[in-house]
Amino acid sequence: AHEHIQLSSELLTKLQILLTRSSFAATVLQRYPQIISLFSEPRFCQPLGGKRDKLYCVFSTWIATAVSEITDEKHLASELRQLRQSAMTLITYYDLVLAQPIQDSLQQVSVLADELIKASYNWHYHQLSQRYGAPKDENGRQPLCILAMGKLGGYELNFSSDIDLI
Numbered sequence: 681a682h683e684h685i686q687l688s689s690e691l692l693t694k695l696q697i698l699l700t701r702s703s704f705a706a707t708v709l710q711r712y713p714q715i716i717s718l719f720s721e722p723r724f725c726q727p728l729g730g731k732r733d734k735l736y737c738v739f740s741t742w743i744a745t746a747v748s749e750i751t752d753e754k755h756l757a758s759e760l761r762q763l764r765q766s767a768m769t770l771i772t773y774y775d776l777v778l779a780q781p782i783q784d785s786l787q788q789v790s791v792l793a794d795e796l797i798k799a800s801y802n803w804h805y806h807q808l809s810q811r812y813g814a815p816k817d818e819n820g821r822q823p824l825c826i827l828a829m830g831k832l833g834g835y836e837l838n839f840s841s842d843i844d845l846i
Contacts, residue, residue, distance in 0.1 A: 728784070730788070756803055793832055801824065
């Protein structure tokens, strides 16, 4: 059963524009119709801008809440994919309908990727620490170090970029 959402006529018009301009957005919204509710949420109804601190706050809170109760790796991967698709659809909307600056899009896509990587790392670190014990050195806990290279490291990731991690 799908939840019924009340959308303003203005938002419906904007969504129609999005669907005519982006086959990606149309495909994602068809696959995950619940994403439509994000467009009317106060935190997402306007472009997020390009300020990294704000983007990290918005994306980290959203992602952490979504994965907080997940107990198996397959479900985590599925949830992270859906979060990525949801956020990329919002960013597409900001680009194609609300005409946000390209630099804001690059920042948003980069911060989103960074936060999804962190969420996956944190989940796996926790699971493996519970199973095998937390890795430690002479100073206590020893976290992994993940380095982002290329466009992600420079906060210039675009819609078709891959990510290079060390």
